Amino acid sequence: MYEDTLNTRKERNIFNRFLIYMIFIIFAILTLYPLIWLFYSSFKPQLEIIRDSFALPQDPTFSNYTQAIIKGKLNIYAINSIIYTFVSTGLVIIFSMMASFAFAKIKNRATPFLYNSFLIGLLITIQAILIPLFISMTRIGLRDTRIGIIFIYVAINLPLAVYLGTEFVKAIPDSLIESAQIDGASYFRIFFKIILPMCKPVMVTILIFTALACWNEFMLALVFTSSDSVRSLPVGIFSFSGPLATEYGMQFAALVIGMTPMILLYTIFHRQITRGFAAGGAIKG
Amino acid sequence: MEKFKRVSTYMIFVFPALAIYLAVIAFPIISSVGLSFTDYNIYKNLAIWTGLANYIKIFKDPVFWFSMRNNFFVIFVSVFGQIPLGFVLAYLIYRRLVKRSVFFQAMVFLPTVISTIIIGILWSKMFSPIGVVPRIIQVITNNPDYSMTIMTNKNLAMIPIGFVLLWMYTGTYLIIFLANLQNIDPDIIEAAQIDGATDGQIFRKIIVPQLYGVLVLTSILAISGSLRSFDLIFAMTGGGPAYYTNLLSIYMYNQSFIFHNYGVGSAVSTVMVILSIVLVILIRLARRKIDIMEA
Numbered sequence: 001m002y003e004d005t006l007n008t009r010k011e012r013n014i015f016n017r018f019l020i021y022m023i024f025i026i027f028a029i030l031t032l033y034p035l036i037w038l039f040y041s042s043f044k045p046q047l048e049i050i051r052d053s054f055a056l057p058q059d060p061t062f063s064n065y066t067q068a069i070i071k072g073k074l075n076i077y078a079i080n081s082i083i084y085t086f087v088s089t090g091l092v093i094i095f096s097m098m099a100s101f102a103f104a105k106i107k108n109r110a111t112p113f114l115y116n117s118f119l120i121g122l123l124i125t126i127q128a129i130l131i132p133l134f135i136s137m138t139r140i141g142l143r144d145t146r147i148g149i150i151f152i153y154v155a156i157n158l159p160l161a162v163y164l165g166t167e168f169v170k171a172i173p174d175s176l177i178e179s180a181q182i183d184g185a186s187y188f189r190i191f192f193k194i195i196l197p198m199c200k201p202v203m204v205t206i207l208i209f210t211a212l213a214c215w216n217e218f219m220l221a222l223v224f225t226s227s228d229s230v231r232s233l234p235v236g237i238f239s240f241s242g243p244l245a246t247e248y249g250m251q252f253a254a255l256v257i258g259m260t261p262m263i264l265l266y267t268i269f270h271r272q273i274t275r276g277f278a279a280g281g282a283i284k285g
Numbered sequence: 286m287e288k289f290k291r292v293s294t295y296m297i298f299v300f301p302a303l304a305i306y307l308a309v310i311a312f313p314i315i316s317s318v319g320l321s322f323t324d325y326n327i328y329k330n331l332a333i334w335t336g337l338a339n340y341i342k343i344f345k346d347p348v349f350w351f352s353m354r355n356n357f358f359v360i361f362v363s364v365f366g367q368i369p370l371g372f373v374l375a376y377l378i379y380r381r382l383v384k385r386s387v388f389f390q391a392m393v394f395l396p397t398v399i400s401t402i403i404i405g406i407l408w409s410k411m412f413s414p415i416g417v418v419p420r421i422i423q424v425i426t427n428n429p430d431y432s433m434t435i436m437t438n439k440n441l442a443m444i445p446i447g448f449v450l451l452w453m454y455t456g457t458y459l460i461i462f463l464a465n466l467q468n469i470d471p472d473i474i475e476a477a478q479i480d481g482a483t484d485g486q487i488f489r490k491i492i493v494p495q496l497y498g499v500l501v502l503t504s505i506l507a508i509s510g511s512l513r514s515f516d517l518i519f520a521m522t523g524g525g526p527a528y529y530t531n532l533l534s535i536y537m538y539n540q541s542f543i544f545h546n547y548g549v550g551s552a553v554s555t556v557m558v559i560l561s562i563v564l565v566i567l568i569r570l571a572r573r574k575i576d577i578m579e580a
Contacts, residue, residue: 020382023374028392030452034411053415095302102298106291114303121310125513125561127534127554131320131547132313135327155309158302187294216400218516219534223542234402238520241406248415255403262398270391273398277457278464 035259042252049248064249065257073228074254077236083146084221084232085214088153092161092210093203095154100165101195105177106187115166121159126219134223144226152224153214161206164279168202169195205276208269215262233258321551332548339552348528349553352536355443359514359532360564362447363454363507368500370451371458376492378459379466390463394456401453405520408449412436436522439529446518446530453517454510458503465499466492501572508564512557533557 041049043060068074102108103115133152134143142148172195180190196203218234225231231239237258241251266273321339323332343349374393378386396404412418412433419433435441469492477487515534518524524531524539531539533553541550 017382020377024377024383024389024392027374027455028389031392031395033417034407037411037417038407049415053417053420095305098298099302102295106295106298108292108295114299117311118302118306121306123509123561123565124310124314125509125554125557127513127515127537128317128558129310129313130537130554131541131551132316133309134541135325135330135547136313138327139330151305152309155305158306159310162302187291187298191298212398216402218400218402218519219538223538234400234516237406238402241520248410251406251410255407258403259399262400263395266391266395266398274390274394274460277394277397277460 035263038252038255042249042256044249044252046247046249049252064253067247067250068253068257072236072240072250072254074233074236074257076228077231077233078257080146080230081215081233084149084153085211087150088157088214089207089210091150091154092157093206096158096161096165096206097196097199097203098191099158099162100169100199101191103162103166104169105172105174105195115162118159118162122163124159126156130220130223137224143224144230146230149221149224149230149232152220153217156220157210157213160209164202164205165199168199172198204272205279208273208276211265212262317551318555320548321555323548325547325551327545327547335548339546339548340556342549343552343556348531349533349536351528352531352533355518355530356512356533358443358447359450360508360511362450363511364504366447366451367454367458368503368507371455372462372496372500374455375459375462375466376488378463390456390459393459396453397456401516402520404449404453405517408445408452409436409521412445437526439526442522442526442530446521449517449521461499461503462496465496469495497572497575501568504568505565508568509561512561512564 040056041053042064043062044057045059045061045063048055048058099118103111137143137148137152142151176194177190180194185193216234217232218238221232221235222238225235228236237251237254240247241254245251320332322334322336324335324338325332377383378390383389410416412435414432419431422433423429423431435445473491474487477491482490513534514532515538518530518532519535519538522530524535528536533556537550537553537557540546540553
């Protein structure tokens with residue numbers, strides 16, 4: 001009798017295990033298969049794509065990629081995306097760390113008000129600023145310029161960066177700063193020699209979030225750019241991948257080019273990215 | 286002198302971030318609400334006060350209500366799909382019920398780092414006649430003439446979108462929940478096990494109550510994220526067929542940047558902001574009610 005229940009319990013356990021593995025394996029297949037399918041399809045000539053979507057390429061070709069670059073101007077878009085991502089991320093890190101230091105360690109009555117107004121920015125829907133920004137950017141001539149895009153990207157990524165930075169700097173003991181001040185160090189010296197070196201972890205988190213956000217951003221780039229020379233990769237890819245477009249191979253190649261940098265980044269930095277999302281993802285979502 | 290130095294340093298440090306933030310976010314938000322009561326002409330830079338006309342116009346527009354319905358569908362998938370699924374997967378990993386959990390975690394999370402627009406295009410191709418989903422159905426049903434019409438069906442087109450939403454965002458919640466589960470003191474669980482608590486009891490009486498705060502926070506995130514979502518559906522269907530998969534954000538985009546009705550667009554965005562504030566307040570109230578019931 002006792003043996004019996006033990007056996008059924010064991011069987012149930014094995015069954016549960018099996019079920020749990022099935023769930024995770026299904027998730028893994030659902031993630032990997034579309035990416036693999038996209039990858040090998042990007043080497044198929046147009047005719048093979050239409051004839052059989054399953055099949056591996058019979059006659060693999062690079063022409064989809066050369067097409068995407070020559071006809072699709074993907075190289076221009078990619079360079080723009082690289083500029084936007086690097087410059088915006090750099091500026092966000094510098095500006096947010098400066099503000100974080102002031103908010104956390106320099107006493108001022110304005111701090112609660114200013115800091116809270118940054119926090120409100122975390123909950124703001126981008127759509128709420130889209131139209132007035134479009135109007136004012138058009139009027140001052142910053143629409144459809146690289147500077148305009150960078151300007152907007154810096155602004156929308158600042159709230160999260162200022163929040164993460166300030167909370168991090170707050171945790172640095174005051175005594176460190178006080179003893180430096182007694183030794184005659186200025187605020188600038190303290191910032192560069194003490195605060196910044198200690199803030200490396202939070203700067204990595206900010207870097208990951210901002211870089212991902214800038215590289216992947218679509219709606220603002222769509223609204224604020226109209227000429228090919230300033231378009232970013234997502235807008236460029238979208239522009240020739242609409243529902244009616246039929247050059248499938250070229251689109252597949254473009255999608256592969258667009259997603260590869262982020263997948264590489266993730267495989268290299270998956271530890272930091274996971275940690276960053278655990279800390280900051282709770283806010284950003 | 287000392288004080289002057291401190292204040293001026295403070296200003297130097299805060300200025301760059303504050304100036305950009307005010308120019309791009311704070312100021313436009315205020316003027317957006319103002320614009321929603323006007324008829325604005327961008328070529329003449331002229332705004333004519335029209336009172337509530339824009340609001341009346343959108344409330345009478347069936348497309349607006351379709352968009353609203355779809356937005357609630359997206360919220361529903363996030364709150365009752367992504368969050369529970371992410372929670373369960375995180376719990377299974379936390380209790381070490383799977384080996385190779387780092388790999389599986391990465392598999393669930395990977396879509397998060399890929400551009401939403403790319404995911405949208407990729408999945409629209411997967412569901413299209415040149416994609417594999419119709420082919421798989423052809424093979425399973427043994428009907429080589431099967432053609433997939435779900436993406437062009439006005440009643441069903443939201444279903445594949447819901448699936449892709451789950452595919453994309455579950456990983457984010459998995460990571461958040463896992464990080465918070467790992468913060469729970471293992472001694473509590475051990476003590477409960479010694480007292481003879483079953484796995485189910487531990488889950489219901491210890492794990493879930495510890496994570497109430499995170500559940501509320503993620504729900505707020507899911508709601509505000511769902512309200513502003515744009516990229517995925519814009520890339521997958523562009524709001525079509527016709528307007529049956531429109532979201533408020535796509536409706537607003539079309540009104541503003543296709544039809545150049547900037548006042549109407551501003552009214553839609555104001556509605557979106559109010560909606561998100563109301564939903565966030567509702568969630569907080571629900572949380573308080575749970576707290577009272579628990580106490």
